[in-house]
Amino acid sequence: MxxxxxxxxxxxxxxxxxxxxxxxxxxxxxxxxxxxxxxxxxxxxxxxxxxxGLVGQLRGKRNLTPLMKNSVYVFDRLEAETGQHIAWKKVGSLRLAGSPERWSEIRRSMTQAKSFGVECHSLSADEAAARFPYIIRDGIEGAVFIPGDGYIxxxxxxxxxxxxxxxxxxxxxxxxxxxxxxxxxxxxxxxxxxxxxxxxxxxxxxx
Ligand SMILES: Cc1cc2nc3c(=O)[nH]c(=O)nc-3n(C[C@H](O)[C@H](O)[C@H](O)COP(=O)(O)OP(=O)(O)OC[C@H]3O[C@@H](n4cnc5c(N)ncnc54)[C@H](O)[C@@H]3O)c2cc1C
The missing domain is CATH 3.50.50.60 (FAD/NAD(P)-binding domain)
Structure with missing residues (x-):
């Protein structure tokens, strides 16, 4: 060769x-x-x-949460840095738990996310519905709201x-x-x- x-x-x-x-x-x-x-x-x-293009920082795996947190940090500056429009909409996300097992899994991820400095809030079904009225509240054990999430x-x-x-x-x-x-x-x-x-x-x- x-x-x-x-x-x-x-x-x-x-x-x-x-x-x-x-x-x-x-x-x-x-x-x-x-x-x-x-x-x-x-x-x-x-x-x-x-x-x-959904951007969610709540992850099951420990190394993915800081990676996603850093992505958000980069998205916040990338458009100004490059002049390229990226349509980054930091509108926050709601994740719903439809069973006690899922709710306990989400709460575990929240504890981990908080340890990496990701802002997240635990909500009741009613509080989640106040943010997004189309939610059917029956069977919702709880929800998490992450203000720094969004779509791009x-x-x-x-x-x-x-x-x-x-x-x-x-x-x-x-x-x-x-x-x-x-x-x-x-x-x-x-x-x-x-x-x-x-x-x-x-x-x-x-x-
Ligand atoms: C329907 C759908 C919805 C999704 N929604 C989301 C979402 O909401 N949020 C999210 O985070 N992720 C989402 N994903 C996942 C996300 O799209 C992928 O994780 C991401 O695009 C992977 O990027 P990549 O650069 O690794 O791969 P790719 O975008 O597949 O890039 C690989 C590139 O390598 C090139 N390539 C391959 N072989 C060679 C070769 N031999 N030589 C040179 N070039 C080569 C290909 O042409 C291709 O352009 C979604 C995926 C799908 C399919």
Whole structure:
């Protein structure tokens, strides 16, 4: 396999959905050099395009709550930072529990969320209905209201991350499909794409 020395990167990101562009944005913003994102079709062509865009910080898994809290923190500044409209509507969310078991699960998540500084309020069925009158109160054991939740346009968010990533020096190439990851001595030494091979910087294999 021939590696071209003129085509190398430190960090290659495969896939231009909301996750890939977010990773590119955060790395480039933190000063990473030679960041390249390749997308086989166009940005947002995967799952991201289909997402409803609901942003909820209450999570069952411990590591996901701070991650979502940080996402909200980023959404709060991203539009001003990049100039790209993201339709971030921080309207809050209501999560309803329709059984005692679900209510106890939600309360456990609330305790965890509060320990990470996420503002959340426990509500009765009547208090929840006061916020959203269409709720049928029968069988509702309790509810949680999270003022910092909301919804966002996933397409625009991805475009904002991409714009921010480029602003901080990352490169994004659409129409580039990764066809193989080259493994050498159990390490990844580049990728084969439909547009040629991309080796990492200083991998010792360039010719
Ligand atoms: C109907 C629906 C509703 C949803 N609602 C919500 C919601 O309300 N809230 C929420 O948080 N999440 C929601 N999700 C989940 C959310 O959409 C995904 O978690 C998120 O979009 C995943 O982003 P991603 O960047 O990992 O993946 P993707 O958006 O799928 O991006 C992967 C990208 O990689 C590219 N790619 C794949 N293979 C290659 C290759 N070999 N070379 C180059 N590029 C490649 C693809 O073209 C694609 O663009 C929803 C999902 C669906 C389907």
């Amino acid at each position: 021939t590696f071209r020395a003129d085509r190398h990167v430190h960090i290659l990101i495969i896939g231009g959905g909301v996750i890939g562009t977010s990773v590119a944005y955060h790395l480039a913003r933190d000063g990473a050099k030679d960041v390249l994102l390749v997308e086989k079709a166009m940005l947002t062509h995967g799952c991201t395009w289909h997402a409803a 346009d996933p397409y625009s968010l991805t475009m904002a991350y991409a714009k921010g990533a480029r602003m901080f020096g990352a490169k994004i190439e659409e129409g580039v499909c990764v066809e193989e990851i080259v493994i050498h001595n159990r390490r990844a030494f580049g990728v084969v794409t439909n547009g040629g091979v991309i080796p990492p910087v200083n991998n010792g294999l360039q010719k």
